[in-house]
Amino acid sequence: MSQVIFIPVETDPVETRVAATPETVKKLISYGFKIIVESAAGTQSRITDQAYAEAGATIGKTTDIKTADIILKLRRPSQTELKNYKIGAVLIAMLDPYGHEDSVAAIAQAGLTAFTMEFMPRITRAQVMDVLSSQANLAGYQAVIDAASEYDRAMPMMMTAAGTVPAAKVFVMGAGVAGLQAIATARRLGAVVTATDVRPAAKEQVASLGAKFVAVEDEEFKAAETAGGYAKEMSKDYQAKQAALVADHIAKQDIVITTALIPGRAAPKLVSAAMVASMKPGSVLVDLAVERGGNVEGAVAGQVTTKDGVKIVGHMNTAGRIAASASQLYARNLFAFLETLIDKETKQVVINLEDELVKATALTHQGAIVHPAFANVAVVAEKAEPVKKAEAAAKPAPKKAPVKKAAPKKPVTAKETAKPAVKTTVRKKTGTEAGNKGDEA
Missing domain, CATH: 3.40.50.720 (NAD(P)-binding Rossmann-like Domain)
Structure with missing residues (x-):
């Protein structure tokens, strides 16, 4: 079957x-x-x-x-x-x-x-x-599309008879799968792109996509990657140095996209309220980690909010968009x-x-x-x-049939007093259960 x-x-x-x-x-x-x-x-x-x-x-x-x-x-x-x-x-x-x-x-x-x-x-x-990669790839792309929609200005530099429209400055925080796709998409739209990540290998990847890498490159930075390719949580000292560098850089950006997530933990806070306030009115932040608490202070899951004239995009399930x-x-x-x-x-x-x-x-x-x-x-x-076994156990046991008393004068033989054997019905296993039997610990 x-x-x-x-x-x-x-x-x-x-x-x-x-x-x-x-x-x-x-x-x-x-x-x-x-x-x-x-x-x-x-x-x-x-x-x-x-x-x-x-x-x-x-x-x-x-x-x-x-x-x-x-x-x-x-x-x-x-x-x-x-x-x-x-x-x-x-x-x-x-x-x-x-x-x-x-x-x-x-x-x-x-x-x-x-x-x-x-x-x-x-x-x-x-x-x-790899579902994380397939979905993050699309989320990174969509983050740039959402940012461009909220930015309401042109992304590429345009030279016209009426003057030059400057290219948008886009800063991507986190150069994993989502971040790299965001960099590539922003570059295709003509933006000037910079990016940061705590993993040393990301520097070369960022450069290969035509973006500039921004990070404090000290000894801790050189050892900031797990064997599985994920970013490690950095020390408080490193975070402080990186935050100072990033704060100065963010103030000059038109669009910031954050993608930082650590498996099994809440999303790290990368952009403080002070950093948001330092950005020009009309600037846009897109927080791809909003479902895990967010990288941006003030981001609200499922909403686009405005703080000090800066839009903070907190769409949930970005890949699903x-x-x-x-x-x-x-x-x-x-x-x-x-x-x-x-x-x-x-x-x-x-x-x-x-x-x-x-x-x-x-x-x-x-x-x-x-x-x-x-x-x-x-x-x-x-x-x-298991839930269904518990429900079955909760059912009341069937009442026993009354035992018929033996006639007072007739002698009771062993054959008559022997109880019949109880027939046990064994549930037939499904194909999945039968296949799993050999896996029991």
């Missing part, structure tokens, strides 16, 4: 993306999966129900998720959603677990095998599965990862906890939290029964 993959409508009001496209639906069907797409799941990504149906998917309703062996999503499911997932189902999404340990425990208690795509290791094999492109890339990321879990002979998803991609991304499995970063939560989760 083929396994069922369900693609739901995202319940988060700011989420516009969808976890599968007609392209990935066709590929999944070729492996023998049955695909159910909740009606209107792709509407905000410009994908119609008809397009999914033509690709071979069944258009379903919310309650169809109860039949799903695999759920592909964008964001962490709510408690209400979890109640409808069946025990043993595989959930693949961007679960954003840091700071949401209660939700991680709830996912474990629901009996799900859950993978969080943000934890995908940055290795060659996993490049095609170009949902059609973002969904296309995200769906490919998910398909590439799911493909590695498929047994090529049985055409079933089988979880191998020894696989390096599974080790890195698996949060929960068979009712337990398995990711070492959340080991402190595992004790709580392991003591609790």
Whole structure:
């Protein structure tokens, strides 16, 4: 029997993306999966129900998720959603677990095998599965488009008979995937671009895109990168020196785009209220880290605010502002990862906890939290029964039939007093559960 993959409508009001496209639906069907797409799941990504149906998917309703062996999503499911997932189902999404340990425990208690795509290791094999890079790339592009829209002036230098229009000065803070794309996009629009980052490798990357690098390049700066390619949190002393340099530079800029994020932590504050006040009226700041607390003091998640004549853009889900492109890339990321879990002979998803991609991304499995970063939560989760088992246990036990008394004068034989054996019904395992048995610790 083929396994069922369900693609739901995202319940988060700011989420516009969808976890599968007609392209990935066709590929999944070729492996023998049955695909159910909740009606209107792709509407905000410009994908119609008809397009999914033509690709071979069944258009379903919310309650169809109860039949799903695999759920592909964008964001962490709510408690209400979890109640409808069946025990043993595989959930693949961007679960954003840091700071949401209660939700991680709830996912474990629901009996799900859950993978969080943000934890995908940055290795060659996993490049095609790197959701952070695919979505950050689009966010960096969109940040410049949003900035240009709010700036209400021309970006490139223009020499006309009536005079010269100067090029906009754009400063990008953070030269990761989003920052580098922001630099490239601003350069294409004709702006004069500068950028900063605490990672030494970023200097060459910034220069290669035609921008000027701005940073305090001391000994701490030279060792400011993790083995995974992320920025380290810098010392207070370095932060003070860098802030002084940046404050002077920001005062001369027309547009500032901040992209700094540290995995598992709140976004670092890079732009103070004093720095905002130093900018010229009409200048624009775009904070791509606003959902994690923001890099800019005064940024408000989901709003464009004005402070001292300077606009601070705090759009949430920036990649989702170009949902059609973002969904296309995200769906490919998910398909590439799911493909590695498929047994090529049985055409079933089988979880191998020894696989390096599974080790890195698996949060929960068979009712337990398995990711070492959340080991402190595992004790709580392991003591609790899965949600559906708890509900079953809460049902009252059936009343026993009254025992008929033996006739007083008739002798009671051993045969008559022997109780019948109790017949035990064993629940037949789903394909996913059977495949997972060998993975029990």
